[in-house]
Amino acid sequence: MAITTTTLLQLASISRGMASIFQAAIRVQTRQEPYILTWKSPASSWPSSAGSRLAKASSLRQKRSFHSVATTRNNHAQKDLGDQSASNPHGKAGLRSSPGQEDEERPSPLRASRVPSSRLGRLFHYGGLAAGIGWGTASEALRRTAAGHQDPSHPLALSEANVRRLVDKLTKMRGAALKLGQFLAIQDAKILPPQIEEVLVKVQCTADYMPFDQAENVLKEALGKDWAHKFSNFTQVPVAAASIGQVHSAGVASGENGAIVKAAVKVQFPGVYESIQSDLSYLGLLAGTSSILPKGLFLSKSIEVLGQELKDECDYTREARYGKRMAQFLIDDPRFAVPRVFDHLSTEKVLTTEFMSGTSLRHAAKWPQALRNKIGHDVLELCFREILHFRLMQTDPNWSNFLWNEETQQIELIDFGATREYSKEFIDGYLKLLQAGIAGNRADCIEASIELGYLTGNECETMLESQYKTVKALGEPFRESSRQPYDFSQQTVTDRVRAEIPTMVRLRLKPPPIETYSLNRKLSGMFLLCNRLGSHIDCHAILDHLLHHQSPTRPPSPPGSSSSKA
Numbered sequence: 001m002a003i004t005t006t007t008l009l010q011l012a013s014i015s016r017g018m019a020s021i022f023q024a025a026i027r028v029q030t031r032q033e034p035y036i037l038t039w040k041s042p043a044s045s046w047p048s049s050a051g052s053r054l055a056k057a058s059s060l061r062q063k064r065s066f067h068s069v070a071t072t073r074n075n076h077a078q079k080d081l082g083d084q085s086a087s088n089p090h091g092k093a094g095l096r097s098s099p100g101q102e103d104e105e106r107p108s109p110l111r112a113s114r115v116p117s118s119r120l121g122r123l124f125h126y127g128g129l130a131a132g133i134g135w136g137t138a139s140e141a142l143r144r145t146a147a148g149h150q151d152p153s154h155p156l157a158l159s160e161a162n163v164r165r166l167v168d169k170l171t172k173m174r175g176a177a178l179k180l181g182q183f184l185a186i187q188d189a190k191i192l193p194p195q196i197e198e199v200l201v202k203v204q205c206t207a208d209y210m211p212f213d214q215a216e217n218v219l220k221e222a223l224g225k226d227w228a229h230k231f232s233n234f235t236q237v238p239v240a241a242a243s244i245g246q247v248h249s250a251g252v253a254s255g256e257n258g259a260i261v262k263a264a265v266k267v268q269f270p271g272v273y274e275s276i277q278s279d280l281s282y283l284g285l286l287a288g289t290s291s292i293l294p295k296g297l298f299l300s301k302s303i304e305v306l307g308q309e310l311k312d313e314c315d316y317t318r319e320a321r322y323g324k325r326m327a328q329f330l331i332d333d334p335r336f337a338v339p340r341v342f343d344h345l346s347t348e349k350v351l352t353t354e355f356m357s358g359t360s361l362r363h364a365a366k367w368p369q370a371l372r373n374k375i376g377h378d379v380l381e382l383c384f385r386e387i388l389h390f391r392l393m394q395t396d397p398n399w400s401n402f403l404w405n406e407e408t409q410q411i412e413l414i415d416f417g418a419t420r421e422y423s424k425e426f427i428d429g430y431l432k433l434l435q436a437g438i439a440g441n442r443a444d445c446i447e448a449s450i451e452l453g454y455l456t457g458n459e460c461e462t463m464l465e466s467q468y469k470t471v472k473a474l475g476e477p478f479r480e481s482s483r484q485p486y487d488f489s490q491q492t493v494t495d496r497v498r499a500e501i502p503t504m505v506r507l508r509l510k511p512p513p514i515e516t517y518s519l520n521r522k523l524s525g526m527f528l529l530c531n532r533l534g535s536h537i538d539c540h541a542i543l544d545h546l547l548h549h550q551s552p553t554r555p556p557s558p559p560g561s562s563s564s565k566a
Helices: 005-030 046-059 066-073 099-105 119-149 160-173 175-186 192-205 212-223 275-288 297-312 314-328 369-390 424-439 442-452 463-477 495-505 514-533 539-548
Strands: 245-254 259-267 352-356 392-393 400-404 410-413 419-421
Touching: 119 410, 192 314, 192 392, 212 259, 259 400, 275 297, 297 514, 314 352, 314 369, 314 392, 314 419, 369 392, 369 400, 369 410, 369 424, 369 514, 392 514, 419 514, 424 442, 424 463, 424 514, 463 495, 495 514
Parallel strands: none
Antiparallel strands: 245 259, 259 352, 392 419, 400 410
C-alpha cells in the first residue's frame, strides 16, 4: 500500500503546523506581550501539481439551497436552555411558529462545562486539539491508503472525527474560539470546504454555559461579595449562552416605590478578554496547518479585525453606553424598544438591563404576511437609518437580537456589544458605491470601489467585472425599475453575490476596508432575515425617504470611542 505524494505533503504540513502551535504557545506563556501571528502557509512550497490539486479540492463544496443556508447560519441565535422557551433570549413567548417548524429549528440543549480561564489551561486545550487533529489526520491517511481510496475533495485534516474534535473544543473554549467560527461563517462562506462549513454551522448552533460557581466568582468580583442582596431573585441556570458570556434572569428593585422589575444579567466568561490574542494566534496557526482556507480570505486581517471587535465586546460598560445612545436615537419612534440599563448593577464584566419579553424573529417565518412585511420593512429601514443617519450600527446579524412583542406591537432590540461607529467620509463613500450599483453604472462603481479601498486600481478585468456584478446585485432591491414592493422571498441577490466570491477571493490584491467587515456582515444578515420572513418591502421608497429626510441630532460619542469624524 502506497501513500501518495499529496498525502505525505498534507501530513508534513500538519506536523509543521502542530510544532508551530506549541512553539507559539510557549512564547505566549513566557512573554507578557501578545504573540503576533506570523504563520505562512506551507502550500507555497509544495510542488505545483500537488498544490493545484489541493487548491481545486479546497474550492469544492456541497451545494446547499439558499433557504438551508439562511436557516442554519443564523441558528446560533439559539439563546435558550433546557425547559426555557426557544422563542427568545429573554424567555417569554409571544407569537409562535408551527410545531413542525419549531422542531426543525430548535437548537441543541446547552451543556454546563467549566470555562478554561487561565492562559496555561487554555494552552493545554489547544495543544490537545492540535495533537488530536494530528493523530486523526494520520489515522485517516492510513485508513484511506489501506482502502485504496483517495478523495482529494475531502482534506485529510477534516475527517468526521476531526470535525467532532473541532466542534467540541470550540464550544468548550468559547471566547475567541467560538467567535471566530461565527465570524468566518458569515464571511465568504462559498469558498470554504464543506467540512469547514459544517464545523462553523455546528458551533453556531451549540454553546456551553459555565457552572454557577464560576459565574458567582465573576459576580462577586464585579458587584461585591454581597451581590446576591442587590437582586430580589436570581436564576442560577442561565437563559442564554453565547461566545463571551451568558445571561441570567433576575429581579431588580426599580423606581421610588421599589417595584420589582425583571432584569437580564449578562455575566462574562472568566479569562475571555485576557486570552483573545493568544487564542486567535493558536487558531490562525491551526487553520494554516492544512491550507484549507484560501489565500484570498486574508485570514490574518480577519483575525486582526475580530480581535479588536472581541476586545470591544468584552467591555460591558461600552455596550451599556451604546445601548443608551441607540435608545436616544429611537426615543421618538414607537416601533422600537431598547432595554434600559441598570447602571448600579453594571460593570465591565457584568451588564444588567431590562428583560425584554418578545419573540425572536427567527421564529417569524409562519406569521401572517402583513406582519412579516411590517417587521421586514422596519428592520431594513432601521439598518439604513443606522448607516445614513446615526453612523452608528449594531452589527451583529444574529436574528435573535430582534424580538417581536405582540402585546406592545414593538420590535425589541437587544445586545449592543457589536455596535460600531463610522466616519462621515466612509459613509459618504459607501453611499456613493451603493448608488453606483443601483444606477448600474460600471465606471462609477469601479471608481467608488477604489476610493473606498475595495480595489487598488491594478486589478485585472475579471476582478473588476466581479466587483461590479456584486455591487449591482446589491443595489437591485433599491432600484426604482425593480418591482416594488420588492419580494424578498424570490430574491436571488445573495446567490448572485456568492457566485462571484470565488473569483474575488482568488483575484483580490488587498483585504476589504476594515469598516466593511462589520457593515457587510449586518447587511447580509438583514437580507437573509427579509428573505426568511418572505417580506414584500418598498426598498426604493425607504432609501429615497432617508436620503431626503434630515438626519436627527446625533447623541454625543461615548468617552474612548473610535468615533467618526463629523
